[in-house]
Amino acid sequence: xxxxxxxxxxxxxxxxxVCGQDPQFSQFYANPLYLAPSFAxxxxxxxxxxxxxxxxxxxxxxxxxxxxSADHYFPKYNSGxxxxxxxxxxxxxxxxxxxxxxxxxxxxQLNNRxxxxxxxxxxxxxxxxxxxxxxxxxQFLGDQFLGSSVETPPDNKINHIxxxxxxxxxxxxxxxxxxxxxxxxxxxxLADDYRYAPVKLSVFGGAKIMxxxxxxxxxxxxxxxxxxxxxxxxxxxLDMGAYYYKFPFIAGLWYRGIPxxxxxxxxxxITLLIGYKHDNFSFGYSYDLTIGxxxxxxxxxxxxxxxxxxxxxxxATGVHTRSKRMGAVPCPEF
Numbered sequence: 181x182x183x184x185x186x187x188x189x190x191x192x193x194x195x196x197x198v199c200g201q202d203p204q205f206s207q208f209y210a211n212p213l214y215l216a217p218s219f220a221x222x223x224x225x226x227x228x229x230x231x232x233x234x235x236x237x238x239x240x241x242x243x244x245x246x247x248x249s250a251d252h253y254f255p256k257y258n259s260g261x262x263x264x265x266x267x268x269x270x271x272x273x274x275x276x277x278x279x280x281x282x283x284x285x286x287x288x289q290l291n292n293r294x295x296x297x298x299x300x301x302x303x304x305x306x307x308x309x310x311x312x313x314x315x316x317x318x319q320f321l322g323d324q325f326l327g328s329s330v331e332t333p334p335d336n337k338i339n340h341i342x343x344x345x346x347x348x349x350x351x352x353x354x355x356x357x358x359x360x361x362x363x364x365x366x367x368x369x370l371a372d373d374y375r376y377a378p379v380k381l382s383v384f385g386g387a388k389i390m391x392x393x394x395x396x397x398x399x400x401x402x403x404x405x406x407x408x409x410x411x412x413x414x415x416x417x418l419d420m421g422a423y424y425y426k427f428p429f430i431a432g433l434w435y436r437g438i439p440x441x442x443x444x445x446x447x448x449x450i451t452l453l454i455g456y457k458h459d460n461f462s463f464g465y466s467y468d469l470t471i472g473x474x475x476x477x478x479x480x481x482x483x484x485x486x487x488x489x490x491x492x493x494x495x496a497t498g499v500h501t502r503s504k505r506m507g508a509v510p511c512p513e514f
Contacts, residue, residue, distance in 0.1 A: 201377070206451045214264060216299060220283040222260065227487065233245045234483075244268075278305070350511075355510060359380075378412050381411050386407065387405055421451065436449045436450070
């Protein structure tokens with residue numbers, strides 16, 4: 181989750197203590213493999229997702245995140261495979277993080293309505309510090325920039341392997357799950373190693389309410405309620421919201437950072453979403469309206485998502501007896 185200010189970033193860059201938190205996306209269901217590896221293979225065929233987020237564009241220390249993911253479900257083996265690439269530029273590009281991971285999930289059918297889908301991810305993390313872009317107090321004499329500093333550049337490269345694991349439970353109308361990330365940090369020998377990000381736990385879920393449903397027709401209407409709770413280091417964040425879908429458009433409203441925990445310092449944002457979904461293509465745009473003390477300073481956050489699905493017909497699973505896909509996760513795509 182993202183609560184770091186630029187001054188904090190500069191602080192840990194110059195002291196060598198990396199204590200930042202993970203980037204987050206408001207449209208987390210449009211970035212399912214980043215939410216949890218259990219979503220790898222959660223459709224009836226193949227899927228490609230592309231995501232872009234520009235947070236606090238009015239500040240010099242803006243955060244820009246990109247991700248690209250692809251996954252496929254193998255019905256013969258009840259298994260899903262996915263690959264996820266993430267690029268995060270924090271503090272106006274002064275700290276860059278790249279993650280590349282491989283995911284696996286396994287679908288377990290409990291009965292004709294309920295499913296479990298555990299998942300695991302192994303990924304490689306690369307962090308780079310652009311130390312030459314930083315300026316320090318001893319480089320200035322009044323308003324004059326001297327161009328030199330006595331500060332010693334720290335090691336500007338950090339590379340390591342990490343893991344995450346998750347579990348997803350769902351039916352044709354509801355879902356719930358959790359993701360446990362940065363598992364390397366639970367190692368006793370690595371617990372105090374600053375190179376490893378703090379352990380992060382995410383708990384998510386929701387329910388889909390059909391307002392109008394017509395078999396063999398696209399003219400369906402639904403309301404989806406959902407939540408996403410994250411805790412990492414000393415930070416806790418609860419997001420809750422709703423999506424309204426009427427073919428082919430979707431609208432969403434979210435409250436990010438609901439202050440229900442004693443350690444929550446301030447509110448975060450109201451997220452407004454509009455989207456378009458037709459056949460195998462989905463597009464979403466959302467804007468985070470910053471609230472609290474920074475309401476007039478940050479410029480909020482802009483986010484775009486594109487999803488493409490392939491081979492989602494009855495031949496992909498061999499179990500389609502109704503218009504709904506049997507065994508498909510009912511959560512939204514935004």
